[in-house]
Amino acid sequence: MIDLRRLAWPPAPIDTERLVLRESEARDRAGVIELNASPEVGTYLGGPRPRDELERAVPEVPGRRPGFFVVELDGALIGTIQLDPRDPERPGYRRPEAGGTELGYLFLPEAWGYGYATEACTAALDWFAGALPGEPVVLCTQTANVRSMHLAAKLGFTEVERYEEWGAEQWFGVRSSVTPPV
Numbered sequence: 369m370i371d372l373r374r375l376a377w378p379p380a381p382i383d384t385e386r387l388v389l390r391e392s393e394a395r396d397r398a399g400v401i402e403l404n405a406s407p408e409v410g411t412y413l414g415g416p417r418p419r420d421e422l423e424r425a426v427p428e429v430p431g432r433r434p435g436f437f438v439v440e441l442d443g444a445l446i447g448t449i450q451l452d453p454r455d456p457e458r459p460g461y462r463r464p465e466a467g468g469t470e471l472g473y474l475f476l477p478e479a480w481g482y483g484y485a486t487e488a489c490t491a492a493l494d495w496f497a498g499a500l501p502g503e504p505v506v507l508c509t510q511t512a513n514v515r516s517m518h519l520a521a522k523l524g525f526t527e528v529e530r531y532e533e534w535g536a537e538q539w540f541g542v543r544s545s546v547t548p549p550v
Contacts, residue, residue, distance in 0.1 A: 375499050377434040384491045387484060389437040389449065392430050396438050399445030399476075400430040408477040412513040414534060439475070439488045446484060447475035449492045454506055469496070471507045471523075471543075480515070486522050493523065493543065504544045511537045 378391035392400075401422045403409055410416035431438070435451035454470040471493065475485050493505060507525050509516035517539060525541030532538070 375434050379495060379499075382437075382491050382495055384487050386441060387446075387488050387491070388440040389488055389491055389495075390440060392432055392436060392438050392448075394429050396445050397426055397428060397430050399438075400448065401426055403448065403474045403476060406477060409474055412510045412516065412536075435469075437488075437492055439484065441479070441484065445476075446479040447473060447488065449473045449488055451492060451496055451505065469500075469503065469505050471505050485519055489519065489523055502544075504542050506540065506542050508538055508540050511539050 381388050381390040401419065404417045404422050404426075405419040407416045431448060431450070437449040438445055439447040439449060450472040451469050452472065454468055471489065473485055473489055479485075496503070496505060506528075507520050507523075509520060511517065511530065520539070520541050523543060525543045528540050528542050530537055530539055
């Protein structure tokens with residue numbers, strides 16, 4: 369399993385055509401709470417978390433760890449991207465080519481449909497490929513999440529398997545950092 373703590377963190381902010389990916393700051397706390405409390409965002413993640421629970425649980429600087437990026441548009445948080453070690457006990461980890469780092473992302477509903485997730489995830493994956501050349505990344509999403517399935521294809525993830533977890537069919541894919549996105 370990859371130890372993301374050995375990466376130089378935080379990296380310099382990553383500028384894309386429209387976005388900035390950067391380390392989390394205290395000013396991001398309200399946005400992180402909003403993301404996790406949103407019924408729309410939580411649709412395929414087991415539902416939204418209660419706002420009062422999030423107010424107690426989210427630290428002053430949320431997500432301060434290697435692999436956690438805030439996605440900013442015009443100075444405002446619109447989402448987060450996470451590159452985290454995948455729990456080897458979870459389904460979908462049975463194949464050695466699958467790698468040990470999982471891509472996750474959350475975007476506010478008002479940011480959906482503009483290509484921001486594609487732009488931001490591509491930048492994060494490019495950064496990861498530069499930091500750990502050749503290391504594959506995995507992605508898991510519910511097959512019912514059409515937007516996420518479409519994004520996985522655009523980012524160049526290839527299906528490894530499907531399985532049942534949390535009462536829904538899950539899609540598990542892998543992306544090699546040496547394979548360009550489709």
